[in-house]
Amino acid sequence: MNFRSSVEIYTEWDIVAARQLGRNEAKKVGFGTVDQARITTAISELARNIYLYAGKGKIEIERVSEGKMSGIKIIASDEGPGIQDIRKVMEDGFSTSGGLGAGMPGVKRLMDEFKVISEAGIGTTITTVKWLH
Amino acid sequence: MNFRSSVEIYTEWDIVAARQLGRNEAKKVGFGTVDQARITTAISELARNIYLYAGKGKIEIERVSEGKMSGIKIIASDEGPGIQDIRKVMEDGFSTSGGLGAGMPGVKRLMDEFKVISEAGIGTTITTVKWLH
Amino acid sequence: MPQVVGRQYKEILKQYLSSQSEEDLYVGQQFSRRFIEKDIAPEDVISIHKNALHDIVPDLRKEVWDSFDFLIEMMIHYGLTLREHQSLIRKQEAIQMEMDVATGVQDTLLKTKTPNLKGLDVGWISKPAKQMNGDYIYFLNHEHEAGVAVADVMGKGIPAALCMSMIKFGMDGLQDENTSPQNVLNIINRIVEKSVDNSMFISMFYGKFDARDSMFSYASAGHEPALYFNAKEQTFSELSAKGLLLGIKPNVVYEERKQKMEVNDFIVMMTDGVTETRTEDGFIDMKTIEKLLLEVSEKPAGAIAEHLYNELSKLQNYRLSDDFTVVIFKKEK
């Protein structure tokens, strides 16, 4: 079974904890300094979105492997209001600052795989993976 | 009379000489390291354009002042074929690499003032100024 | 401003150098976002970093400081690309505004008036998948008759808008002529054929209700069949008629067919954006549409159209893959 651990996101401090967990795991998988920073930034964005827009949620981090490849998977989930218009959120922002939308295309770019499932009133789950090349 | 000196551009080596002259002058005027680098880059782009597209030409560098402001003026001139479509050359490139066009919007951004005069078969003169803020 | 930024940066860096904590990196990264918002170029960041490090650990070998100067030089073109980005974003915003204006003008210019005919309840809905709609509805009203053209034109933007204008102005010119569905399609086909080359495809359904004998007559230029609901029998049947897409050949004669309507019967005209609704399990079938229509068959035409749109839109997760257009003619007492 793969290693998996998680951080509940309630406060801004939890964002830092999720980052720390992610960076440690990324290092253990064997990512270099820059990729560690990228993975940590992706976690940071996901956790901030939970903190800012859903109020609470969870970041799970899992080491994954497929054949000879190994990598890291991040699952961000919340029971918030859900994303109204996913298409819009995934569009490249007309402004780099603020809003839920700012983060998503960025996270997608920082990682290799990216999937959103969102239902109004039920919540949002974002799953994203980065492989070690 | 203001100080003015110039470098003829024939070879790639002359580009370096023009840069060196510009950086020294920029330093004397009182620009900081980053602005020195920006002014030098602008000179570099102008000189490279002369070298690549006109074959030969001249970079003149002049310390200027207006009221309490002081600054540096760069005049790049050649007797090359002239710029066919200035509008196009000044447009933000759809590609950052290569071609005469790549440099011009960049030079404009690196400096404060920018003016082109170009006539087919007669040549091109670009005058650009950066003020010390 | 840069001095304040420099001081703050130094504090955060100093903190990090003494703790190497994740928290300081988080604070630093949040700080860097504000740098970008304030148009601080990456070469400026290197310079700020160099000065901060110099204040914190002044006694380093000269190579370190020289190396930062080199790094600044390396960053200049990165900074330029970023500034180009700002200008592209502004350009993009301008294009967006232009599109908004265009949509408004298109709506005004190609507007059509819903018929108001005794004995007929007309409802319709037309939703674009992207910003511009490639489906077009045009009503042709006469004293005892209500006609409607439902068209799906190829492409979006200017090409689509021009095709629609061909249809509108073509039909405007028909006011005093024979407006039998067959004749309408024959004439519009000739206009389209004359104006566009063969690479433009337009499908169109033309239906006309005559209040005097409650007869619905129709013709189709390669368009989706309509659905006829028989209220007494509570059954559906397809209304299809043979005919080539518009503009392919100059002299096509379109087949015209008729359907007698009784009170509470209705006819649903639509584009392929309705019938080709794609869900995660593949395309829906006609039965799904019929089921949805049946659920609200006693409501007014507008409510039926609305219901169909809402439910089909939900089935595809609120993401239309094609423009969606429905027109409903329902016979009233």
Added chain:
Amino acid sequence: MPQVVGRQYKEILKQYLSSQSEEDLYVGQQFSRRFIEKDIAPEDVISIHKNALHDIVPDLRKEVWDSFDFLIEMMIHYGLTLREHQSLIRKQEAIQMEMDVATGVQDTLLKTKTPNLKGLDVGWISKPAKQMNGDYIYFLNHEHEAGVAVADVMGKGIPAALCMSMIKFGMDGLQDENTSPQNVLNIINRIVEKSVDNSMFISMFYGKFDARDSMFSYASAGHEPALYFNAKEQTFSELSAKGLLLGIKPNVVYEERKQKMEVNDFIVMMTDGVTETRTEDGFIDMKTIEKLLLEVSEKPAGAIAEHLYNELSKLQNYRLSDDFTVVIFKKEK
């Protein structure tokens, strides 16, 4: 690849640290451009720099290396913005392609056929200032007559294209009616007024040459006057007629006037992009246009139009500030 890049970077940096020469900075900067082309993010540059410096001067205090890690963290969002830039550039290129398609469709759909009438030589030129043309020429041909509408519609893109289509399809519908300039403008004005709100402005000149009596009749909806060249006298006079812009009021009656033409006389119809040519010294005046026309008054209509365009375009440094359209009717033997 990154390792090769890293080694090269180290060599250049090492060189610079020992010489601090401008040449090495130049080489470094040229190298940085290739970094950008290869999508090497700024955070990667910092990492490459750190590793290179570590190889060159390994014995530095720990703070230096930690400070680079901090700087990498600071650069991540810069890197993201740059990647967003790449995607915006691709988007922009897609829009450009779409515009190209739209221009093509517009040309096909709104195309018009230059008259071929014995006794009349017709020449024209129409050049857009930007990609899309907001000027429109439409010829209406009959057995003994050649008519032309020269219009300047507000805006560009879809709004302009739709206005043009109104004019084209409106005039298409006139084939069998009274095509006196007055009547043409009256009818087109009614169509425009019905279709657009008051915020759209269209100016239009309609001129018609009748081969039977060599009479040129014309009417104008707020458009630039035409110029009449009298070959015998070698003089110019303006042909203007009163009339409101199209679409302002529903029932405008346009003034119609006439000008008899003799062999070698010609009439120049144009848009304000011609008369309002702006040079560095301000606008040109009508005398400049007359002088240019006189220079080539013995040439065919097409050559006269061409000459006018070339010379006026040169006067404004080849940068049109407005769409430029000229139509010339020249009486032949």
